[in-house]
Amino acid sequence: MTRILLLVAIIISSTAIGQTDETKNVQAAIDTFFEGFHKGDTVLMKTVMMGKFPTQSTYRNKEGKDIIQTGDSNDLLQAIAKRTADQKWDERLLDYVIKVDGNMASAWTPYEFWFNGNFSHCGVNSFQLFHDNGQWKIVYLIDSRRRSDCEANKG
Numbered sequence: 001m002t003r004i005l006l007l008v009a010i011i012i013s014s015t016a017i018g019q020t021d022e023t024k025n026v027q028a029a030i031d032t033f034f035e036g037f038h039k040g041d042t043v044l045m046k047t048v049m050m051g052k053f054p055t056q057s058t059y060r061n062k063e064g065k066d067i068i069q070t071g072d073s074n075d076l077l078q079a080i081a082k083r084t085a086d087q088k089w090d091e092r093l094l095d096y097v098i099k100v101d102g103n104m105a106s107a108w109t110p111y112e113f114w115f116n117g118n119f120s121h122c123g124v125n126s127f128q129l130f131h132d133n134g135q136w137k138i139v140y141l142i143d144s145r146r147r148s149d150c151e152a153n154k155g
Contacts, residue, residue: 017075018129023089026105028127029136034091042077049073050130050137073141090114093125103131112150122150 029048036044055076057069083089090113097108107127113120123144129136 022100022131024107026098026100026107026136027096029129029138030093030096030109030127033138034093037080037091040080040083040087040153042081045077045080048136048138050132050139053139053141055140055143057145058142073138076141086116088114088116090117105129105131105136113145121145121147 004097011059019034032048033045036047051073055071055073057065057071059067059069061067092112094110094112095108100107105128107125107129109125109127110122111125112122123146125141125143127138127139131137
């Protein structure tokens, strides 16, 4: 009986470790994306992107209306590539909540965005990723943006 319990414990432990490794791999893909984002290196960003995919941003306009803006990853890459040298974009991820199921993953990353050293806004990124033959690739990105209630992100 002791051997059976030991075997079950080993199997459960190895499964948990495997999930942790996949979670780390998903986080590494997101970290690579933001390394490229901060450096203005779209080639690096593309290494963790699955071709052209939808991107969306949500926010509340000055009139109080909820807005969703839709684009695609090429729009994002062009914005990064055209950023002038005097602009410093610093998106600070505050946390990672990552869920993995087989070859699909979801990552929720609250953030603060700083422009040239000044706080701009906060929100949450929601990444959807696909495990493409050994590498996690981003296939969808939506973010929220707001200028108030940013302390909620740090909870």
